[in-house]
Amino acid sequence: MSNEIKVGLAVLMAVVVIFFGIRFLKDQPLFGGGYEVVVVFDDAQGLTPGAFVRLNGVNVGSVKSVRLSDDAREVYITMGIDGDVQIPRGVKVGTSGLSALGEVNIELTPPDGGDAGRPLIAGDTLRAISTPDLFDLLAGESTGLTARADSALFRAVSVFTTLDETLANSGDDVTAVLAQLRFLTQTATQTLLTERERVGETLASFQRAAGSAERLSNDLSTLGTDLSNDVAVDIRATTQTLRQTVDSNADSVSVTVAQLNRTLRNAESALAQLTLLSTELEQTLALAKSDSSSLGLLLRDPSLYHNANSAAASLQQLLQDVQRDPGRYAKELDLIRVF
Numbered sequence: 001m002s003n004e005i006k007v008g009l010a011v012l013m014a015v016v017v018i019f020f021g022i023r024f025l026k027d028q029p030l031f032g033g034g035y036e037v038v039v040v041f042d043d044a045q046g047l048t049p050g051a052f053v054r055l056n057g058v059n060v061g062s063v064k065s066v067r068l069s070d071d072a073r074e075v076y077i078t079m080g081i082d083g084d085v086q087i088p089r090g091v092k093v094g095t096s097g098l099s100a101l102g103e104v105n106i107e108l109t110p111p112d113g114g115d116a117g118r119p120l121i122a123g124d125t126l127r128a129i130s131t132p133d134l135f136d137l138l139a140g141e142s143t144g145l146t147a148r149a150d151s152a153l154f155r156a157v158s159v160f161t162t163l164d165e166t167l168a169n170s171g172d173d174v175t176a177v178l179a180q181l182r183f184l185t186q187t188a189t190q191t192l193l194t195e196r197e198r199v200g201e202t203l204a205s206f207q208r209a210a211g212s213a214e215r216l217s218n219d220l221s222t223l224g225t226d227l228s229n230d231v232a233v234d235i236r237a238t239t240q241t242l243r244q245t246v247d248s249n250a251d252s253v254s255v256t257v258a259q260l261n262r263t264l265r266n267a268e269s270a271l272a273q274l275t276l277l278s279t280e281l282e283q284t285l286a287l288a289k290s291d292s293s294s295l296g297l298l299l300r301d302p303s304l305y306h307n308a309n310s311a312a313a314s315l316q317q318l319l320q321d322v323q324r325d326p327g328r329y330a331k332e333l334d335l336i337r338v339f
Contacts (some may be wrong), residue, residue, distance in 0.1 A: 020054050034083045035122035036064060044075040044093050044131055045104055052105040054096075060085040063106065079106065088121035093128040 041047075044066060053061040061081040068075055081087060090111040097104040120126075 022208070030071065034061065035079050037079050037081060037087075037122070038125045039077045039079060039093050039106070039128050040076040040125065041077060041095075041128045042073075044077065047075075047077060047104050048107065053081065054105055054110065055085065055087065055091075055108040056110065058109070061088070077106070089118055089120055091120070091126070093126050095128075100154075164295075178205050 033051050046065055047066055049065055050061050051063040053063065061079055064078040064080045066075065066077050087108060088110055092109040092111070094107050094109070095104055096107045
């Protein structure tokens with residue numbers, strides 16, 4: 001084999017290795033088989049060809065190209081998606097990373113289950129959402145933070161200046177106060193040293209009092225236990241006595257109960273008779289109030305009263321005639337006797 005052929009084969013092999021190496025370094029499929037999707041951005045935020053395309057944090061492709069629209073208002077980015085990855089329609093497209101560090105990638109967030117459509121195919125176009133860069137956010141907030149920090153530092157300087165002036169103007173007073181504090185501290189120390197023995201005796205007295213209180217508590221606990229035992233014994237004896245009393249008087253109690261039962265039966269019989277008498281009395285009163293009964297007519301018909309009154313008057317007149325002329329009626333009696 002000639003040297004020319006060897007050189008040609010070496011160059012060809014180098015080209016193949018470089019080609020596949022570049023695709024490997026860009027995390028692109030080595031043998032193709034993917035599809036391309038276009039994404040429209042308002043701000044590319046530093047995206048460059050070769051940037052990763054991630055779906056839920058997993059690399060599923062890379063950026064193929066980045067170009068401006070004709071009016072330079074939008075950016076068209078072509079994504080190369082691996083052939084074995086299906087991205088549902090309705091996916092949210094955004095960017096991640098820091099443009100200042102040159103590490104900006106495309107992040108794909110799949111939609112909820114109800115919003116997922118058919119998978120994307122080659123040539124589909126998506127609209128990206130605006131995701132502000134972290135450094136831009138920090139820069140926007142830094143102005144307010146700087147103003148607040150400047151104001152806080154100004155107030156701190158003012159406070160320290162006022163404090164310094166106060167201390168400078170009140171140097172003698174501060175010295176006097178410190179001297180008084182030193183005198184009070186020394187006096188308290190001397191008092192404690194002088195009264196050390198008395199304080200020790202006081203603490204010992206407290207300890208003895210605590211021991212006495214503990215012994216008293218133990219004595220009270222023992223006394224309570226003894227009282228509880230004595231009361232329990234007395235209650236047990238009283239219960240036994242009551243039980244014996246009930247057992248010995250069981251016959252008398254039975255006789256008394258039998259007599260009470262007979263008395264109750266007699267009372268029930270008397271109540272039954274009283275109920276019957278009350279019923280009959282109610283019936284009699286009902287007859288007296290009724291216009292259809294003889295008793296009711298006798299009590300309530302005025303004609304019967306007048307007739308009875310008239311008969312009584314006639315009878316009284318007859319008796320008066322008999323008293324005035326009894327012989328007249330005697331003759332009639334003799335005539336009746338003859339017949």
